[in-house]
Amino acid sequence: MSNKLDKAREYEVKKEMTIPEQQRPAFHLTPRCGWMNDPNGFSSYKGEYHLFYQYYPYDTVWGPMHWGHAKSKDLITWEYLPVAMAPDEEYDKDGCFSGSATELEDGRQLLIYTGVNKVEEESGEIKEYQTQCVAVGDGVNYEKFGNNPVITSEMLPEGAGKYDFRDPKVWRENGRYYMVVGNKTPDRDGQILQYVSDDGFKWTYDKTVIKNNHRFGAMWECPDYFPLEGKQILLTSPQDMLPEELEFHNGNGTLCIIGSLDENGNFCEENCQAVDYGIDFYAPQTILTKDGRRVMIGWMQNWDTCGIRRDDFPWFGQMSFPREITLHNNKLIQRPVREIENYYGKRISRQNVLISDSASLSSIEGRCIDMTINVRSTGEDLSYRKFEVRFADNGKAYSTVEYDPEQGIVKIDRKHSGSRRAIVHQRRCRVANNGGDIKLRLILDRYSMELFINDGEQVMSMVILTDIKAEGISFKATGELLMDVEMYELERK
Template sequence: MTSQTLRDARRYEEAMAQNITDQERPEFHLSPRVGWMNDPNGFSYYKDKFHLYYQYYPYDSQWGPMHWGHVVSDDLLHWEYLPSAIAPDMPYDYVGCFSGSAIELPDGKQLFMYTGVRKEAQPDGGVRDIQTQCLATGDGMDYEKDPRNPILTVEDMPENSSPFDFRDPKMWKCEDGSYRCVTVNDRADGTGGRILLYRSEDGYNWKFESVMLSNDGNFGKMWECPDFFSLDGKDVVLVSPQDMLPKDFEYHNGDGTLCLIGKFDETTKTFIPESDQAVDYGIDFYAMQTVEAPDGRRIMIGWMQNWDTCSNNRIPKGKWFGQMSIPRELSIKDGRLIQKPVREIENLRTDKVEYKNVTFENDLKLDGVSGRCVDLELTLRPGNTEDIYKKFAVRFAQNEQYHTAVSFRPYESVLKIDRKFSGSRRAIIHQRRSKVNSRNGEIKLRLILDRYSAEIFVNDGEHVLTATIYTDIEADGISFFADGKVEMDVTRYELKK
């Protein structure tokens, strides 16, 4: 039975979406149908299509009571908007239907588990948000919330657990037909996030198994949006820590991303990390979620935004806010998470322009190398091996007034993205740096540019730096700069849906 709250949201988004033209949106990155978007939810393959749900407030381009928006795709690049899937319409979730996941049940139904949020008076006289886990089942279009909701509460957590920070369930099906779920939770004293593991035989009745992994203050404070999967012979935990402190070039201040590679111990039901790294080293990437595609690929998508900048990055306020990253194929190589744009993006390539062995210093422009929806591949080598260049930069979304730049200093082996000249009028984060692998000034860069974003893949996916930009769309120049002599191969494609 569809609630009035959900019917209202569906009518509103259907009417207001007609006021947003394709030219006002990214070309191939997903944006909300209307209003506000944040975390990806329920990333799944169901009824022969990829389904993606997302944290959604249709009524404004700022955060509000969370609904679940809904899109489907055959190729992860062409997305069809469907009506909102769920809305905050029950006593246990009226503050919002927060993040969660989706699986297919044996009867063919799709099952959601999501975090329901309500307010509750506290003994000290204050009012706090209480977070619990809830279920809904449906057919890929309409969903019915479980009458037993909430199905996981503070009673289902270990001792010393906070009822205020218990969220973001990620489910998966095991080989024996049972189900597992991880959620994040803070200790009652607020000393750090941890990942809780639950088990179910049918997807509906869940029991606590273990504290799978504790933060213990190593990576920020509270964790959000956990994911857990096996990949290339290893087990992987992805999570988004809040309030990070920097660690050399590996992590940045604020809300960040974390990948832990290691092994899950079946006896103790705990995860044993062997290595750690950031998932994205740029400015705008958070709350990633993965799906296993029918062909076995592990594919990840993330919210292409930063909580510290999202309220004031786009001025004047637009008809929509928030984008998802390009979906990325994951692998592990030499103990490191590797990310590459989904191979389907190659089907969008047109108008190839190629240059080989271009040697230059100072400023350079190349005929046919421009655009705001571009796949740009660069291979750099020193033009003089006896005197390696000091700096290389590529500038894009450029005209006489604006540009965003990616620069590389080989002696430091540091890559930087810088959007301070992109048109922003606010003192937000404009630069991020990453320590990358380079030998004698050699490096490979792949820039995926859309109208309002840039994703830079380094050395075939060893590092990725992501940033949103809201530069005037007419600024479409691309140029190069070298302090010293650089030899460069360039391949540029236009990207069109």
């Protein structure tokens, strides 16, 4: 074990002890201390779920990337494990970037990641070389492969860029190992490359899975590639996107491409859509559970909004609530994992509530809740023009979800949540127009809100850092409507 890894392990143990439990979310994984970004190595190993993450333990800003580590029996309650990797080799001295994990035939766990090495060229320019590397371990301790890196720029196909080449996602299939990895071409276009190996250590280039063709942003980061309900799915996170109406927004986004494989195993696109329509969601990874569910988790943050932070917090960044993903009419459906029901406490239900202005309902409040709202017009004709849910409200700070049934638009808004920074605080998405009927499910967990619309047809996520004593929830209508509410308090077991 290297001195850098020893130092990080000692530091995080001591620092974690100074962080009060109530200063963290109750049901969303945060870093043990310091900084967190992309999920890494989301996997099942020795009967438990493992999740690694991009990690800088020493400060709440991005730094030389380590791999933090946690495990769980149910995808909701996480136990911290010692930091798994530190940037302690020449080929990864400037960061152990994102990657994935699988189990080797001999029972050991294989981590595959991007090593970063900044080199000064003869011109004096600093270039960042990215290579793919592996480490092997027992679920707690990992040893980097002596012949790292296992994939270098010399193993790229013609036309690929040798500098932006990262975030391998690995899987086993038919006795072989495969990985997809993101690449940016010299003309700033994203593509996903596939490599193959017989043992997980010696890799060869297989094929180009897909080219962006200058459609969605530039570099395609953090790919995931898997079958789902007879289709083939590619998830990736494009950088530097341009907006497309309300489907894709500016900056870094998430992209789901649904397709199929032809007789030669080539990916054929059928539909493209955003993964999350909110403010804070990036770099998702998925896992196949033992009971056959495909579950996704992402970094619930946005590179363009890292300015919203609490200066008094000794951590930054959190993971999304795990989501079961399925398909319906060739579109992505996302729902909170069903294990959430094991954390249900008090249930409160109100039926056929008439809302004609602003109303608060007794006992409907809280910051750790699972609340489902069904809204409908009072008659056959549309009887309202806007519906608003206000939450995390203390009379001064609050956040909102709004629905405009005439336009078919849902908006989330945190500009009054207490932020002092003029960054992205609102996001909108277009939803199915059902004559004023809509179903909104809000998962609140102290410092976040995830909105599942119409049984997961669309999801909108955002971080809020409002004081947790702000627990007020109210409802408002322009016009009048009927509303059903069912709320469960979420309790740690």
